[in-house]
Amino acid sequence: MLNSIINLSQDLIKIPSISPLDLGCQDILSARLKNIGFTIENIKINNTNNLWAYRGTGKTLTFVGHTDVVPAGNIKKWKTPPFKPTMINGYLFGRGAADMKGSISSMIIAIESFVKKYSSYDGRISVLFTSDEESRAYDGTKKVVQILRNRKEKIHYCLVGEPTSNKILGDCIKNGRRGSLSAIVKIYGIQGHIAYPEFAENPIHKSFLFIKNLLNLELDSGNFYFQPSELQIFYISAGNMNITNMIPNFIKIGFNIRYNPEIKKEVICSKIKYFLKKNNLKNKISWFFSGDPFITSSGKLLNIVMDSIIKYSKISPILSTSGGTSDGRFFSLMNSEILELGPVNKTIHKINECVKIQDLYILSKIYKNILKNLFL
Numbered sequence: 001m002l003n004s005i006i007n008l009s010q011d012l013i014k015i016p017s018i019s020p021l022d023l024g025c026q027d028i029l030s031a032r033l034k035n036i037g038f039t040i041e042n043i044k045i046n047n048t049n050n051l052w053a054y055r056g057t058g059k060t061l062t063f064v065g066h067t068d069v070v071p072a073g074n075i076k077k078w079k080t081p082p083f084k085p086t087m088i089n090g091y092l093f094g095r096g097a098a099d100m101k102g103s104i105s106s107m108i109i110a111i112e113s114f115v116k117k118y119s120s121y122d123g124r125i126s127v128l129f130t131s132d133e134e135s136r137a138y139d140g141t142k143k144v145v146q147i148l149r150n151r152k153e154k155i156h157y158c159l160v161g162e163p164t165s166n167k168i169l170g171d172c173i174k175n176g177r178r179g180s181l182s183a184i185v186k187i188y189g190i191q192g193h194i195a196y197p198e199f200a201e202n203p204i205h206k207s208f209l210f211i212k213n214l215l216n217l218e219l220d221s222g223n224f225y226f227q228p229s230e231l232q233i234f235y236i237s238a239g240n241m242n243i244t245n246m247i248p249n250f251i252k253i254g255f256n257i258r259y260n261p262e263i264k265k266e267v268i269c270s271k272i273k274y275f276l277k278k279n280n281l282k283n284k285i286s287w288f289f290s291g292d293p294f295i296t297s298s299g300k301l302l303n304i305v306m307d308s309i310i311k312y313s314k315i316s317p318i319l320s321t322s323g324g325t326s327d328g329r330f331f332s333l334m335n336s337e338i339l340e341l342g343p344v345n346k347t348i349h350k351i352n353e354c355v356k357i358q359d360l361y362i363l364s365k366i367y368k369n370i371l372k373n374l375f376l
């Protein structure tokens with residue numbers, strides 16, 4: 001089992017599948033699943049490859065993951081080449097080792113081992129792997145879930161293999177995520193000579209009260225599962241730094257709100273619009289919505305995942321909804337029980353990304369145990 005996980009992880013890491021490219025990773029996975037009787041559907045949408053595969057009937061567990069990776073960054077700073085998987089002192093180095101080619105390998109090996117031993121289990125095992133999770137997340141899981149919903153497919157349980165552990169494998173599982181909403185607001189002034197401000201209107205000066213309102217914005221105080229909703233400014237741009245004698249005619253401000261189920265996104269939008277109006281700012285605002293919050297506060301999958309972690313990782317996990325959103329959000333539309341469990345996330349997206357090889361082995365045992373407890 002351990003060697004199979006290492007070999008498969010290495011085969012995947014060797015492929016420089018920088019988001020949204022898959023470059024053949026999913027072919028490797030489809031071939032293995034086909035070999036154990038899975039029905040394979042390759043759903044290509046624009047540049048994104050998606051693999052939807054399933055075996056069995058009845059209550060469905062979907063393993064969710066992505067075959068794309070973020071770019072390597074400065075290759076000279078890597079101790080080992082990012083796309084040449086290398087094992088050092090029990091760790092496997094390479095881009096995607098932890099996020100998330102390692103956990104995909106653990107999933108596949110767990111499924112293979114389970115299906116070979118218990119070929120007529122009671123339920124349906126499926127996988128949904130995409131190649132655009134790290135980029136726009138537009139032509140991947142989101143669209144495939146839409147296709148599945150149109151077909152009236154049911155997914156009862158959804159297990160995302162994103163690296164959720166903090167220090168020890170299984171010390172943290174995500175049982176929900178905050179929603180994410182972004183906006184770019186363009187605030188207009190009147191362009192003019194900087195020495196004659198009486199004939200102009202400075203949009204930078206005008207926007208300061210609005211920015212102050214954003215910084216003081218209190219949306220809610222969170223709840224048992226979620227931290228308070230929070231706004232962060234990610235972009236400000238105005239004027240031309242080479243032209244020192246001109247008042248510009250607009251400023252652009254970008255901000256993002258991570259919010260919990262205590263507040264609706266419509267309420268957030270109306271608060272922001274109110275600030276713009278209160279400060280008398282001529283503006284144009286564009287909203288970008290990437291997902292509502294979701295939570296799995298109880299259920300069969302949660303109990304089984306918790307028990308499996310305790311059994312194999314000898315640790316009691318904490319439940320968390322912190323961090324960025326994930327493809328799990330799309331399954332909330334299918335009313336699935338959604339949980340995320342994967343390797344330690346300390347090095348993800350960094351130079352020298354790595355994963356403890358033993359963790360992939362334990363993770364695979366946990367995934368297999370989840371299958372046993374759901375379907376036997």
Ligand SMILES: [Zn+2]
Nearest residue numbers: 099100162163
């Ligand atoms: Zn990931």
